[in-house]
Amino acid sequence: xxxxxxxxxxxxxxxxxxxxxxxxxxxxxxxxxxxxxxxxxxxxxxxxxxxxxxxxxxxxxxxxxxxxxxxxxxxxxxxxxxxxxxxxxxxxxxxxxxxxxxxxxxxxxxxxxxxxxxxxxxxxxxxxxxxxxxxxxxxxxxxxxxxxxxxxxxxxxxxxxxxxxxxxxxxxxxxxxxxxxxxxxxxxxxxxxxxxxxxxxxxxxxxxxxxxxxxxxxxxxxxxxxxxxxxxxxxxxxxxxxxxxxxxxxxxxxxxxxxxxxx
Ligand SMILES: [Fe+2]
Numbered sequence: 001x002x003x004x005x006x007x008x009x010x011x012x013x014x015x016x017x018x019x020x021x022x023x024x025x026x027x028x029x030x031x032x033x034x035x036x037x038x039x040x041x042x043x044x045x046x047x048x049x050x051x052x053x054x055x056x057x058x059x060x061x062x063x064x065x066x067x068x069x070x071x072x073x074x075x076x077x078x079x080x081x082x083x084x085x086x087x088x089x090x091x092x093x094x095x096x097x098x099x100x101x102x103x104x105x106x107x108x109x110x111x112x113x114x115x116x117x118x119x120x121x122x123x124x125x126x127x128x129x130x131x132x133x134x135x136x137x138x139x140x141x142x143x144x145x146x147x148x149x150x151x152x153x154x155x156x157x158x159x160x161x162x163x164x165x166x167x168x169x170x171x172x173x174x175x176x177x178x179x180x181x182x183x184x185x186x187x188x189x190x191x192x193x194x195x196x197x198x199x200x201x202x203x204x205x206x207x208x209x210x211x212x213x214x215x216x217x218x219x220x221x222x223x224x225x226x227x228x229x230x231x232x233x234x235x236x237x238x239x240x241x242x243x244x245x246x247x248x249x250x251x252x253x254x255x256x257x258x259x260x261x262x263x
Contacts, residue, residue, distance in 0.1 A: 004054065007225070011052030015241060022048065022054040022056045022224060023119060024100060024127060024155060024181060024212035028078040028263045030077055031070055032061040034216045038085060044217060045086055050221040051213070055252065057098035057119055058082065061125055061231050063110075064102030075099060075117050081208060096120050096252065100127050100155055100214075103136050108144045118150065122254025125180070129155045135162040142176045151206035151256050152178040158186050158198035165198075179209035179247075184227035185220065187211070203235060203243075206261025210251070211244045235262035 004012070011020045025048065026034030029041035048056055058079045062070045076097065083095045100116035101107070110116045111126070119125040126145055130136060142152045154173060157180050163169045170180065185191055186199035202208050211231070213222035224244060231240035239262045246256040 001094065002087070002090045003017065004092050005049040007050050007052040008054050008092060012054070015245055017245050017249060018226070019055045019094075019249060019252065020053050020213075020245060021252045022053045022222065023098070023153070023210060023248050023251050024059050024183075024211050024214045025056045026060055026100070026214070026216045026220070027056055027058045027095070028060050028075070028082055031074065031078055032066060034060065038082075040217060042085065042089055042091060044215060044222075045082075045091050047223045048213070048215065049091060049093050051224050053093070053213070053222060054226055055094040055096060057096045058177060059098035059119070061129070062099035062101045062116060063104045064129075064131070066102075067104075070099070070118050072115050097123070098127060100129050101231055102129050103138055103141060105208065106139055108148065111145070111148055119149050119153065120252045120254065121176045122252065124149065124254035124256075125151050125153050125251050127153050127155050128178075130160060132160065138173060138178070139176055142178045146177050153181050153210065153251070154178050155212075156183045156186065158182055159191055159195045159200060161194065165201075167205060167207070170202065174207060174259050177256075180207055180259065181210040181212050182208050183214040184211050184223040185214070187227050187230055188223060190220075190223070200234075203231070203239075204262065207259050208243055209257045209259050210247050212248070221240060238263055
């Protein structure tokens with residue numbers, strides 16, 4: 001692994017953590033709506049390192065419109081190939097496995113068959129994405145995955161309109177054992193006013209466990225550093241540390257995460 005970037009060194013020293021983990025990022029080239037080419041992918045990896053991130057879960061879309069295309073084997077091979085390119089290019093970034101998995105009634109069987117890529121080296125979490133065009137209740141899936149010893153991480157609930165302003169539905173997922181992941185850019189207004197408002201509402205209400213970049217390319221860059229800063233200012237340094245650093249590290253280690261509220 002290449003020498004850490006100045007931003008990475010600063011992150012680890014300032015927050016006394018062993019890694020700065022991003023659990024959700026579309027970093028692999030040519031597999032989904034993330035970077036198209038290897039060059040674009042390496043540019044995104046440089047941006048992640050410059051954002052202080054040391055370890056990123058490579059989480060391309062799986063199932064939904066990528067069903068049968070982004071198989072577990074394809075994703076694993078693409079991750080290994082990109083890690084080798086990073087070493088060749090001297091970019092200090094550790095890639096861990098993952099996928100941004102569209103909800104699907106076959107999920108428990110696909111998990112059993114090893115057809116779905118679980119999150120991180122420990123593989124005790126699954127990133128679950130709901131469709132934007134219609135509402136599908138994830139409760140049954142969350143419970144079924146619990147039965148497999150897997151915690152569900154709901155990706156960017158703040159960006160869906162169905163439950164805007166409501167707490168009950170989100171709370172029922174949390175009570176069932178799921179963790180909510182907010183996208184860093186939502187806190188900064190990059191996904192519009194509703195996502196901005198919802199992200200802060202969920203954070204204030206103590207419903208959030210994790211912040212991730214969900215970065216794709218230049219138009220959706222990693223924004224962990226500004227997210228850490230604004231969360232520290234608005235909701236306190238302990239809260240920022242838990243959702244941006246400690247809980248992502250727990251996921252990396254395969255430990256369950258809880259929803260966290262400001263002090
Ligand atoms: Fe995503």
